[in-house]
Amino acid sequence: MELVGSLEEIVLMILLRNDKINSVEIAKEYYNAIGKNLSVPSIHVTLKRMQKKGWVKSEFGSPTAERGGRRKRIYWATPKAYELLSELTKAKSELWKGITKPSLQYVHI
Amino acid sequence: MSISSPPKWANWLIEKLCPESRLEEVQGDLHEAYHWRVSEFGTTKAKWLFVAEAVKSSRISSLTPFKRINQQLMMFKNYFKTGWRFLKKNKLYSSLNILGLAMGISFCWLAYLYADDEMNYDQYLEHHEETYRIVIDFKRGDDLHYIGGSSNAMSVQFRDKIPEIDQVARIKSDFGLIQKEDEVIEQSLIMTDRSLISLLELNFLEGAPGAFDQPNDVIISETLAGTLNLRGKAVGEILSLNRGDDFEDFIIRGVYQEIPANTSVRRHLIMSYSNYLANAPERRLTTWFDLNMNTLVKLHDKKAVASVEEKMNDLHHENEPDSEAEVQFKLQPMSQIHLNQDYGHYNGIARGGSVEMIRLFAGIGIFCLIISMINYSNFNISLYINRSREVALRKVIGAERKGIFSQLITESFLSSFIAGLLALVVLILILPLFSSFVDKSYTPGFLINYRFILGALVILISTAIISGFYPALILSRFSIVKSLKGEQKIRSGKWITQTLLGVQFILATGLVAGMLTMREQVKFLSSFDTKINFDNVIYHDYIPAEEGQVKKFMLDLEQLPEVEQVAAISGYNGTRIVSDETQFDVRHLRINKDLMNLLDIQIVDGRNFNDEITTDQTQGVLVNEAFVKRMGLENPVGEVIPFKYNKLEDPKIIGVVEDYHFESARNVIDPLVIYKSEQYPLQSVYVKVNKAATFNKERFEQLWIKNFDPFPFEYSFLEEEYLSAYESENQMMHLVGIGCVVSIFLAGMGLLGIVGLQLNQRFKEISIRKVLGASSVNLYQVFTKKYVFIVAIGLAGGLTLGYYLIEDWLGNYPFRVDFGVGIISVTIFVTLSIALITIISQVFKVVRANPVKFLRDE
Numbered sequence: 001m002e003l004v005g006s007l008e009e010i011v012l013m014i015l016l017r018n019d020k021i022n023s024v025e026i027a028k029e030y031y032n033a034i035g036k037n038l039s040v041p042s043i044h045v046t047l048k049r050m051q052k053k054g055w056v057k058s059e060f061g062s063p064t065a066e067r068g069g070r071r072k073r074i075y076w077a078t079p080k081a082y083e084l085l086s087e088l089t090k091a092k093s094e095l096w097k098g099i100t101k102p103s104l105q106y107v108h109i
Numbered sequence: 110m111s112i113s114s115p116p117k118w119a120n121w122l123i124e125k126l127c128p129e130s131r132l133e134e135v136q137g138d139l140h141e142a143y144h145w146r147v148s149e150f151g152t153t154k155a156k157w158l159f160v161a162e163a164v165k166s167s168r169i170s171s172l173t174p175f176k177r178i179n180q181q182l183m184m185f186k187n188y189f190k191t192g193w194r195f196l197k198k199n200k201l202y203s204s205l206n207i208l209g210l211a212m213g214i215s216f217c218w219l220a221y222l223y224a225d226d227e228m229n230y231d232q233y234l235e236h237h238e239e240t241y242r243i244v245i246d247f248k249r250g251d252d253l254h255y256i257g258g259s260s261n262a263m264s265v266q267f268r269d270k271i272p273e274i275d276q277v278a279r280i281k282s283d284f285g286l287i288q289k290e291d292e293v294i295e296q297s298l299i300m301t302d303r304s305l306i307s308l309l310e311l312n313f314l315e316g317a318p319g320a321f322d323q324p325n326d327v328i329i330s331e332t333l334a335g336t337l338n339l340r341g342k343a344v345g346e347i348l349s350l351n352r353g354d355d356f357e358d359f360i361i362r363g364v365y366q367e368i369p370a371n372t373s374v375r376r377h378l379i380m381s382y383s384n385y386l387a388n389a390p391e392r393r394l395t396t397w398f399d400l401n402m403n404t405l406v407k408l409h410d411k412k413a414v415a416s417v418e419e420k421m422n423d424l425h426h427e428n429e430p431d432s433e434a435e436v437q438f439k440l441q442p443m444s445q446i447h448l449n450q451d452y453g454h455y456n457g458i459a460r461g462g463s464v465e466m467i468r469l470f471a472g473i474g475i476f477c478l479i480i481s482m483i484n485y486s487n488f489n490i491s492l493y494i495n496r497s498r499e500v501a502l503r504k505v506i507g508a509e510r511k512g513i514f515s516q517l518i519t520e521s522f523l524s525s526f527i528a529g530l531l532a533l534v535v536l537i538l539i540l541p542l543f544s545s546f547v548d549k550s551y552t553p554g555f556l557i558n559y560r561f562i563l564g565a566l567v568i569l570i571s572t573a574i575i576s577g578f579y580p581a582l583i584l585s586r587f588s589i590v591k592s593l594k595g596e597q598k599i600r601s602g603k604w605i606t607q608t609l610l611g612v613q614f615i616l617a618t619g620l621v622a623g624m625l626t627m628r629e630q631v632k633f634l635s636s637f638d639t640k641i642n643f644d645n646v647i648y649h650d651y652i653p654a655e656e657g658q659v660k661k662f663m664l665d666l667e668q669l670p671e672v673e674q675v676a677a678i679s680g681y682n683g684t685r686i687v688s689d690e691t692q693f694d695v696r697h698l699r700i701n702k703d704l705m706n707l708l709d710i711q712i713v714d715g716r717n718f719n720d721e722i723t724t725d726q727t728q729g730v731l732v733n734e735a736f737v738k739r740m741g742l743e744n745p746v747g748e749v750i751p752f753k754y755n756k757l758e759d760p761k762i763i764g765v766v767e768d769y770h771f772e773s774a775r776n777v778i779d780p781l782v783i784y785k786s787e788q789y790p791l792q793s794v795y796v797k798v799n800k801a802a803t804f805n806k807e808r809f810e811q812l813w814i815k816n817f818d819p820f821p822f823e824y825s826f827l828e829e830e831y832l833s834a835y836e837s838e839n840q841m842m843h844l845v846g847i848g849c850v851v852s853i854f855l856a857g858m859g860l861l862g863i864v865g866l867q868l869n870q871r872f873k874e875i876s877i878r879k880v881l882g883a884s885s886v887n888l889y890q891v892f893t894k895k896y897v898f899i900v901a902i903g904l905a906g907g908l909t910l911g912y913y914l915i916e917d918w919l920g921n922y923p924f925r926v927d928f929g930v931g932i933i934s935v936t937i938f939v940t941l942s943i944a945l946i947t948i949i950s951q952v953f954k955v956v957r958a959n960p961v962k963f964l965r966d967e
Contacts, residue, residue: 023138023142024145040139040142041165044135044138068136068140070136072137073134
């Protein structure tokens with residue numbers, strides 16, 4: 001199984017939940033889900049990297065007014081990414097099952 | 110939707126600095142994000158984030174000039190690649206080549222390091238241009254003396270009466286002993302005014318000098334503080350110092366950062382000048398012409414030099430109205446103190462440098478670099494024949510001459526920089542050796558200063574350009590068709606190659622001749638017949654004690670069984686003989702006991718001192734032959750001479766001694782008067798033991814401690830003392846020796862490469878000659894002749910060059926060897942045999958080869 005970075009994982013999840021969106025929409029969704037600002041260039045870098053790995057594909061979309069007439073590049077996740085992520089999520093939930101009884105040290109007193 | 114828009118300049122930044130392929134997406138996204146954020150977080154935060162993200166999206170490589178360079182860089186990348194392959198393909202020649210260059214470069218760097226250091230003494234000081242030392246040109250009769258010294262009285266008057274002078278710093282040197290637990294440390298020091306502290310820009314790590322006007326005020330360097338284990342707690346501590354009689358207590362006021370090595374006034378212990386004022390006899394302070402210290406003056410304005418000098422001379426005439434001597438006061442710029450030998454370096458001024466040594470260093474460095482650059486050019490011109498097809502092909506594809514040229518220059522840069530890296534390693538490795546050789550404290554850290562780095566880069570880059578220029582010029586001129594057919598010959602290249610080869614041998618031969626002459630001269634000086642018998646003579650120079658103590662020491666020595674004879678002298682002082690007929694400088698010496706006998710000095714006329722005759726002890730003198738000659742005496746014995754020193758007046762000559770060299774053989778022998786009368790304290794002791802083997806250092810040391818404690822025991826063998834005078838010659842000889850070996854090695858390497866490469870192209874010719882029946886002797890003759898001819902021309906030129914340089918140097922010595930047949934023939938022998946061995950080894954390879962191998966392909 002290829003290793004997936006945590007930012008990559010979240011961006012992939014956002015892409016899988018949506019059909020063809022651009023970086024800013026990813027940032028918005030990230031903000032809504034996690035409550036933190038994610039900078040656009042770091043999304044660009046992550047997307048570019050994932051595109052090289054073949055997890056993401058992209059094409060130019062239509063220009064909009066708020067972009068000053070520039071076209072947007074829209075991204076979507078590939079089936080390979082879906083496989084990878086579902087495997088990863090499964091493995092993670094298996095791991096999580098082992099943590100059903102929290103010992104005393106995790107409890108705030 | 111908000112009407113606000115993101116900051117324009119940030120937008121501009123993205124346009125300029127974002128890679129073009131991604132610009133549309135990035136810019137669009139940032140704008141979109143901006144609008145979203147304005148509605149979500151407000152304008153301020155959105156703007157702030159926009160700027161941050163714009164910066165984040167920028168790539169420096171997208172700058173327009175970089176883009177343009179990028180295309181050229183691609184070409185250079187290709188040049189480097191082919192250059193590197195070329196080097197790898199010709200491993201032997203390339204490594205010879207680069208090694209040679211590295212040697213030349215590192216030599217040149219060393220020379221530069223040394224010259225730069227020596228030539229920039231004191232120039233880091235902010236006020237060095239306004240700071241001067243008082244010096245005096247002193248003329249009496251025909252003798253002109255340069256004196257680097259002044260007196261207390263002068264300094265005070267100049268300070269008070271010449272308004273152009275801003276500050277005066279008197280510097281009086283002294284030395285003392287510091288008691289540290291069980292050991293005694295000898296420490297030189299200066300007594301000086303407060304103003305010197307600011308002139309030298311001393312940096313205080315602890316404490317401060319304050320007014321620095323109490324006789325017991327001292328400041329010490331961090332090194333001395335370390336030696337005394339006082340780092341961090343020195344201020345206010347008591348320093349016990351013995352300056353002759355007893356220990357006195359001083360209070361440490363401050364600790365200063367080490368004074369940089371390139372400073373002319375540099376001591377670890379500085380004492381307030383008021384100490385000198387408090388202790389010196391009145392006479393020393395008030396006598397006008399009692400030159401015993403150095404004075405630095407700082408002017409308000411450096412333009413005032415001439416008028417200050419004039420005023421100083423006026424004041425001199427006021428104070429010494431009836432002096433016979435012509436005295437000229439001058440101001441010597443601080444930056445010239447170090448390298449100017451005329452005015453000397455004593456009384457608190459650090460040992461000076463020598464322009465001669467710098468020139469020698471620079472000369473040898475440049476010689477070696479030139480030789481290695483010539484090697485580079487020659488190798489490449491010859492090797493490039495093999496590459497003419499590559500060049501032609503490049504041209505066919507569309508490369509211009511300019512392109513080919515820059516390709517080859519790039520290659521020479523590549524080689525030079527590899528050589529430069531090697532040279533850096535060599536430099537760091539030999540730096541400790543070098544620095545002890547020139548008596549400096551260079552460390553690798555010393556190389557990290559902008560002047561050295563800049564200079565080193567200039568040397569490196571000019572090496573690359575100069576050595577690569579000629580091969581590049583020739584090769585880029587090749588005709589395409591001829592090259593592709595393999596017919597291209599380098600006509601002009603050959604001619605140049607041979608000339609350069611000749612130049613190399615001129616330089617190498619010059620150095621060999623120089624080294625041999627220096628060796629001869631040093632050998633000549635060291636084995637010079639000084640007319641003194643050094644055998645088994647031990648010498649205690651300048652004992653720091655009263656005469657009575659010295660005499661007691663001598664009596665003790667005489668008790669030792671191995672001691673044959675003991676004698677003491679005052680040191681060779683100078684005065685002047687003035688009579689109606691003549692006047693000249695004369696040296697005089699007080700002796701006790703029988704020094705002439707101890708040193709085996711012959712009496713050529715009259716007799717030696719006789720203890721039975723009382724007038725010998727008071728009025729009788731011995732003179733040397735030089736004195737007799739200078740006075741023009743026919744029958745010297747019995748003559749009364751117009752010599753006067755202290756209470757000794759008009760003595761009578763009782764004998765004449767042979768002209769023995771009381772100084773090194775570097776000087777002519779001055780007229781000398783020897784007396785027994787007590788006009789000067791005894792300071793140095795000669796001891797003759799019956800055999801050097803029986804000399805027992807411990808026994809001598811015990812006697813020394815008994816008499817002179819706490820001064821440390823010092824002695825030398827007289828012969829060593831004499832030989833140590835030629836240290837600078839020895840040093841120069843070694844330097845030239847190293848340069849000579851390196852240059853001969855480089856020149857030989859060059860010859861080896863050239864002969865090999867040129868013969869490689871003539872394998873076919875040689876094979877045909879052999880097939881047609883040429884004998885090996887015949888072949889050797891044919892192929893050796895040309896190179897021997899070049900070497901011979903180099904020899905002739907080198908000997909001429911060497912002759913002029915050497916004659917100039919030998920001119921400094923009254924007693925010297927000749928640049929004669931001996932040296933010339935050895936030079937020719939050495940150079941020619943190295944050259945011949947090199948040439949013949951290459952020809953041998955070719956002649957031995959099987960002709961079939963080279964003829965088969967046709």
